[in-house]
Amino acid sequence: MSTIKPTPAPTLRRLPKYLEYLHEAKRKGIASISCTTIANDLKLDSVQIRKDIGITGIVGKPKTGYNVDELIHSIEKHLNWDDMSSAILVGAGNLGKAFLGYENFKKYGLNIVVAFDKDRNKIDGNIFNVPILHIDKMVDLTYRMKIHIGIITAPADEAQEIAELMILSGIRAIWNFAPRHLDVPDNIYVENAELSSDISHIKRRLKEITDKEKKYSESN
Amino acid sequence: MSTIKPTPAPTLRRLPKYLEYLHEAKRKGIASISCTTIANDLKLDSVQIRKDIGITGIVGKPKTGYNVDELIHSIEKHLNWDDMSSAILVGAGNLGKAFLGYENFKKYGLNIVVAFDKDRNKIDGNIFNVPILHIDKMVDLTYRMKIHIGIITAPADEAQEIAELMILSGIRAIWNFAPRHLDVPDNIYVENAELSSDISHIKRRLKEITDKEKKYSESN
DNA sequence: ACATTATCGATATAATTATATCGATATAAA
DNA sequence: TTTATATCGATATAATTATATCGATAATGT
Numbered sequence: 001m002s003t004i005k006p007t008p009a010p011t012l013r014r015l016p017k018y019l020e021y022l023h024e025a026k027r028k029g030i031a032s033i034s035c036t037t038i039a040n041d042l043k044l045d046s047v048q049i050r051k052d053i054g055i056t057g058i059v060g061k062p063k064t065g066y067n068v069d070e071l072i073h074s075i076e077k078h079l080n081w082d083d084m085s086s087a088i089l090v091g092a093g094n095l096g097k098a099f100l101g102y103e104n105f106k107k108y109g110l111n112i113v114v115a116f117d118k119d120r121n122k123i124d125g126n127i128f129n130v131p132i133l134h135i136d137k138m139v140d141l142t143y144r145m146k147i148h149i150g151i152i153t154a155p156a157d158e159a160q161e162i163a164e165l166m167i168l169s170g171i172r173a174i175w176n177f178a179p180r181h182l183d184v185p186d187n188i189y190v191e192n193a194e195l196s197s198d199i200s201h202i203k204r205r206l207k208e209i210t211d212k213e214k215k216y217s218e219s220n
Numbered sequence: 221m222s223t224i225k226p227t228p229a230p231t232l233r234r235l236p237k238y239l240e241y242l243h244e245a246k247r248k249g250i251a252s253i254s255c256t257t258i259a260n261d262l263k264l265d266s267v268q269i270r271k272d273i274g275i276t277g278i279v280g281k282p283k284t285g286y287n288v289d290e291l292i293h294s295i296e297k298h299l300n301w302d303d304m305s306s307a308i309l310v311g312a313g314n315l316g317k318a319f320l321g322y323e324n325f326k327k328y329g330l331n332i333v334v335a336f337d338k339d340r341n342k343i344d345g346n347i348f349n350v351p352i353l354h355i356d357k358m359v360d361l362t363y364r365m366k367i368h369i370g371i372i373t374a375p376a377d378e379a380q381e382i383a384e385l386m387i388l389s390g391i392r393a394i395w396n397f398a399p400r401h402l403d404v405p406d407n408i409y410v411e412n413a414e415l416s417s418d419i420s421h422i423k424r425r426l427k428e429i430t431d432k433e434k435k436y437s438e439s440n
Numbered sequence: 441a442c443a444t445t446a447t448c449g450a451t452a453t454a455a456t457t458a459t460a461t462c463g464a465t466a467t468a469a470a
Numbered sequence: 471t472t473t474a475t476a477t478c479g480a481t482a483t484a485a486t487t488a489t490a491t492c493g494a495t496a497a498t499g500t
Contacts (some may be wrong), residue, residue, distance in 0.1 A: 006428055009421070010457065016416035020376075020399050034477060042401055047459060050478075062465045062478045080423040098318035104399055108419040149422060156240075172429060173422045179240050179324055181262055189425045191418050196236035198411050199328040201229070202369060202393045203300040205409045208226055209392060230487065254447060267489060270448075282448045282495045 007078070011052045015075050016108070017042065018049065022072050034065030081109040086147045088171070090162050091154030092117040092132050095177060099153060101128040112151065114141065118158070135165070142169035149173050156180040163190075227298070231272045235295050236328070237262065238269065242292050254285030301329035306367045308391070310382050311374030312337040312352050315397060319373060321348040332371065334361065338378070355385070362389035369393050376400040383410075 021042060025033055035053065039046035053060075053071065056078035060066045076082050089096055089112050099105070100112060116135045117123060123132050133141070142150075150171040152159050159178035166174060173189040176182055182190050241262060245253055255273065259266035273280075273291065276298035280286040296302050309316055309332050319325070320332055336355045337343060343352050353361070362370075370391040372382050379398035386394060393409040396402055402410050 007424060008457070012420050012424055013414065013417045016399075016414070016420050017401065017412075020416070021401060024400075036477070045459065046477090047461095048457090051458090054479075060478055061467090063467045063476050065477070078424070079420045080427050081420075085423060085426070094318035094321045098314035101314045104415070105419070108416050109423060110419050148426060173426045175418060175422055179236075180244075181237065181241060183261075187429070189422065189429065191422050191425075192237075193418060194233065194236070195324070195413075196240070196328050197233045198395060198413060199325070199330050200232050200236050200299045200301075202395055202409065202411050203305060203329060204227060204232055204298070205411075206305070206368060206393045207300050209407070209409065228487070256447070265489065266447090267491095268487090271488090274449075280448055281497090283446050283497045285447070 007055055011055055012079075014044075014048075014052055015056070015079055018053070019072065019075050019079075019081075022068055022075070026068050026072065030068055032065050032067050033071070034060075037065070076109075079109075081107075084109050084111050085149055086111050086113045086145065087149035087151055087175075088113065088138065088142050088147055088166075088169075089115040089130075089151040089153060090117070090135065090138070090166070091152060091158070091178075092119075092122045092127070093153060093155075096151075096153035097127050099151065100130045110149070113145070113147070117154075135162075139165055139169045142166075142171065146170065149175070151175045151177070153177045227275055231275055232299075234264075234268075234272055235276070235299060238273070239292065239295050239299075239301075242288055242295075246288050246292065250288055252284050252287050253291070254280075257285070296329075299329075301327075304329050304331050305369055306331050306333045306365065307369035307371055307395075308333065308358065308362050308367055308386075308389075309335040309350075309371040309373060310337070310355065310358065310386070311372060311378070311398075312339075312342045312347070313373060313375075316371075316373035317347050319371065320350045330369070333365070333367070337374075355382075359385055359389045362386075362391065366390065369395070371395045371397070373397045 018038065021038060022033070035046040035050040038049050053066070053075070056074045058066060058071060058074035087110055089099060092115050096115060100115060105112065112130055115130055115132045116138045117132060118135045120134060123134055126132070148171060150166040150169070150173070152162050152174060154162055156178045157180070159176060159180040160182060163174055163182045163184055167184065167188060173191070174182065174184070175191050175193065177193040177195070179196055184190055238258065241258060242253070255266040255270040258269050273286070273295070276294040278286060278291055278294035307330055309319060312335050316335060320335060325332065332350055335350055335352045336358045337352060338355045340354060343354055346352070368391060370386040370389070372379050372394060374382055376398045377400070379396060379400040380402060383394055383402045383404055387404065387408060393411065394402065394404070395411050395413065397413040397415070399416055404410055
C-alpha cells in the first residue's frame, strides 16, 4: 500500500514546509488552494509540489486544487505527525534543556517524556515538566515504556556510548545532535542534526556571494 | 578559480562529517589516510568521498592517500571555517540562550557576538559572555559592526519582521530556526534549520521499518 | 630490479531528482 | 449552452548526483 516505496528524502524535507504554509493559510480562512498558489508564495516549482503532495495520497480537483483541511490531514498522516511518538533525551546541558521546553516538537508529533544525564548535579527534578533522571535508569525504564526514539544532546565523546545504551533500551531511531559519527547496526535509523552542515552552507554561500560581487565590481 | 562553480549542496553537507572524522583520526595520531579507510569507517562510498574532497582542491598520493593535516586544512578552508565569522542572534528564549553557550559553533567558525530580544525582561546583561540587548538597537549596531550573519530563534510569527530588520542591518545570510517561511530578496541567503524535517524523517522511516517488520512477521 | 598492490584522478554509466509538456476535467465566463 | 481557462495527474525530458570502471603511479614485497 502506501509503504511499498519509501518517500524520497527531498520530499520528506519539503512536506513540513508545505504544512507550515498550509496551517498559516488555514488561519487566514482559505478553504482550498492550488499548487500554483503555494509555489508562488514559497518560490518553488508547482509541479514539484504537486508530485510531493501526490505521494501522500490525496487527489485534487482541476481548476480548484485541494481542500486545505484535507491536504493538511493527508500530509500530517503521511509524516505520522498525527500520532504522537514518545522520545527520550540524553544530555541535559544547555541544548538538551532547551529542547525540553521547545513546544514545537509536540506539534510535529514528538513528545519528550523523560531525560537522562550522567551528571548527578543536573538531576534536579523536573524541567518544563520533564523529569531528569540518572542515565543508570535509562535502559530499564525506556525498555519498559516501549519508547523507540532517542535524542542525543550530550558531548561528542559520549555519543557512541549513549547510542549503544539506547539500542539496548529498544530505541530504533536516534536523533543525534552530537558532532560525532555513530556506528550502529543497519536496522537502527540515525538522523544527524548537522548544525555544522548548516553553518557550512551559510559560510560557503556567503563567500560565493561576496566573491561574485567583488569580481563584478572589479570588472567595472 | 575555486568559486567559478558552486559546491553541490550534498557535498557541502558531507564535508563537515569528514572533518569531524579527520579530527578524531588526528587525535589518534594518524598522519595520512585514504578514502577507502574513511569510507569503511563512515559507511559511505569511497569514490564519493574522493570527489567531495577533490572539490576542496587537495591532491592525494596513490597508495597512501592524503596527509591528515593538509586534508583538514583544505576542507576547513573551503568551508571558510578558518576565518571566524561574527553573527547576531535574535530571540533569547530557551533555544537562543542555549546557542549562546554552545561551544561547537566557534569550532565551525561562527561566533555569536551579540543577541537581541524584544522582551525587556530577557535583557539581563550577559549570558555566556554574550550581551543581550533590546531589538531596538539591532539595526544600528549590526550595521556598524559589519556583521553579515543573523540567527533567528524567535517565535514563528515574529520571524518575518525580524528578517526584514536584519536585511536593513546589512545581514546577508539568515539561519532561521523559526518554523516559518521567510520572504526575502534574491540576494539574501536563507538556511532553514528544519527541525521539523528531521522529525519527519525519523517518524516516517520508523513507520517504514515497523510496517516492513509487521508485513514480514505476518507472512510467516 | 621487478612484480604486486592500493590508491589516486578522470571518465563513463546508472540512479535519482527536478522540470517541462500534454491530455483530461472542473469551474467560470460569454 | 458553449467556450475559455486554471489546474490536475501522468508522462517525458533534462539536470543533478551517485556509483562503477580504468589507466597511471607511488609504496611495498619478492
